[in-house]
Amino acid sequence: MTTDSLPGKVAVIGAGSWGTTFAKIAADSGAARKAEVQIWARRPEAAEEINSTRRNTRYLKDTVLPANLRASADAAEVLAGAQLVVLAVPAQTLRERLREFRSLFPKDAVILSLMKGLEVGTDARMSQVIAEELEWPENRIAVLSGPNLAMEIAREEPTASVVACSDLAVAGWIAAACTAPYFRPYTNTDVIGTEIGGIVKNVIALAVGICEGKQMGDNTKASVMTRGLAETTRLAVALGGKTETLFGLSGMGDLIATCSSSLSRNHTAGRLLAQGLTLDEVTETMAQTAEGIKSAQAVLDRATQLGVYMPITENVVAVLQGAISVDELGPRLLARELKPEGVHAS
Numbered sequence: 001m002t003t004d005s006l007p008g009k010v011a012v013i014g015a016g017s018w019g020t021t022f023a024k025i026a027a028d029s030g031a032a033r034k035a036e037v038q039i040w041a042r043r044p045e046a047a048e049e050i051n052s053t054r055r056n057t058r059y060l061k062d063t064v065l066p067a068n069l070r071a072s073a074d075a076a077e078v079l080a081g082a083q084l085v086v087l088a089v090p091a092q093t094l095r096e097r098l099r100e101f102r103s104l105f106p107k108d109a110v111i112l113s114l115m116k117g118l119e120v121g122t123d124a125r126m127s128q129v130i131a132e133e134l135e136w137p138e139n140r141i142a143v144l145s146g147p148n149l150a151m152e153i154a155r156e157e158p159t160a161s162v163v164a165c166s167d168l169a170v171a172g173w174i175a176a177a178c179t180a181p182y183f184r185p186y187t188n189t190d191v192i193g194t195e196i197g198g199i200v201k202n203v204i205a206l207a208v209g210i211c212e213g214k215q216m217g218d219n220t221k222a223s224v225m226t227r228g229l230a231e232t233t234r235l236a237v238a239l240g241g242k243t244e245t246l247f248g249l250s251g252m253g254d255l256i257a258t259c260s261s262s263l264s265r266n267h268t269a270g271r272l273l274a275q276g277l278t279l280d281e282v283t284e285t286m287a288q289t290a291e292g293i294k295s296a297q298a299v300l301d302r303a304t305q306l307g308v309y310m311p312i313t314e315n316v317v318a319v320l321q322g323a324i325s326v327d328e329l330g331p332r333l334l335a336r337e338l339k340p341e342g343v344h345a346s
């Protein structure tokens with residue numbers, strides 16, 4: 001696989017904020033070589049709006065989409081002939097979508113996951129769900145992750161990201177197919193570390209959002225983020241990921257962006273919980289995917305199986321389950337026994 005033959009057709013499954021924004025990146029990137037990008041929208045009205053107005057107003061109010069980006073609610077049409085298939089649906093819905101579309105995937109396509117969730121019940125990463133459901137070879141499944149708030153990228157604010165694949169040449173091929181003047185993808189081969197960084201930062205962003213909602217200051221938030229990165233790294237390494245990945249764009253980079261931004265849905269969910277909304281009210285108010293809410297329990301289950309200590313995650317889960325109040329989160333974390341700082345100290 002070389003960058004001499006980049007994909008002539010890219011299919012994007014999921015027309016939410018990130019699916020649509022990534023489709024714009026791929027279309028901008030491929031415009032000069034006349035590449036076509038097609039996006040699958042669950043709602044036919046959304047596809048119709050994209051095709052007739054070049055906008056997806058529900059998710060990206062002010063963005064005009066490129067002319068070489070088309071949409072359809074017909075997955076067969078979107079997937080036909082695609083060399084790169086990009087998946088951007090909520091993590092807990094991925095398996096059912098793959099089962100539905102399985103026979104439509106072009107057999108030699110490369111699959112790229114944009115999703116940052118862990119499947120409830122199996123604790124599987126999205127790349128594992130794809131490999132299982134489609135019986136796809138590992139070296140043709142990649143993930144993209146990093147400090148990538150969709151809204152900022154849709155406005156073409158300069159951003160970096162990481163494409164991870166066990167085959168570095170495949171990661172490089174994808175990176176070349178989605179590089180744009182405002183988007184710079186790096187590559188690595190650590191799929192596990194890259195995915196875990198993106199998954200767990202959502203849980204840490206819930207905790208930071210709670211701190212923010214309780215009017216706590218920057219010291220508190222920086223302390224949660226830093227120790228959050230430590231527990232994320234412990235889990236990633238226990239699963240086979242690399243420490244250095246967690247100190248890169250898909251670990252520290254994404255953690256900083258998500259925990260600092262009011263654009264983040266996970267951060268927003270934490271703030272709303274701190275303001276006294278119930279979990280159901282938070283979900284209803286936001287009407288967008290905050291993966292940390294569902295993934296937190298799966299992260300904790302996986303950590304428990306592996307004997308990895310994740311105190312922030314454990315307490316966020318307790319808040320989400322209603323076992324403790326948002327006011328108890330801080331005191332419970334601070335009352336623990338004192339210990340050396342190291343990332344791998346449990």
Ligand SMILES: NC(=O)C1=CN([C@@H]2O[C@H](COP(=O)(O)OP(=O)(O)OC[C@H]3O[C@@H](n4cnc5c(N)ncnc54)[C@H](O)[C@@H]3O)[C@@H](O)[C@H]2O)C=CC1
Binds near residue numbers: 019042089093150289
């Ligand atoms: N929005 C962002 O800034 C970023 C999001 N991500 C990740 O991308 C993934 C997708 O998130 P977003 O696009 O932001 O979510 P979103 O909430 O903006 O959109 C989700 C999309 O999935 C569709 N959908 C909902 N239920 C579905 C189902 N059962 N089957 C198929 N489609 C369904 C919705 O209609 C919508 O088009 C998540 O894992 C998220 O963590 C990653 C990086 C940035």
Ligand SMILES: O=C(CO)COP(=O)(O)O
Binds near residue numbers: 150258
């Ligand atoms: O993953 C993201 C930024 O990199 C988006 O975060 P939220 O899902 O919290 O909005």
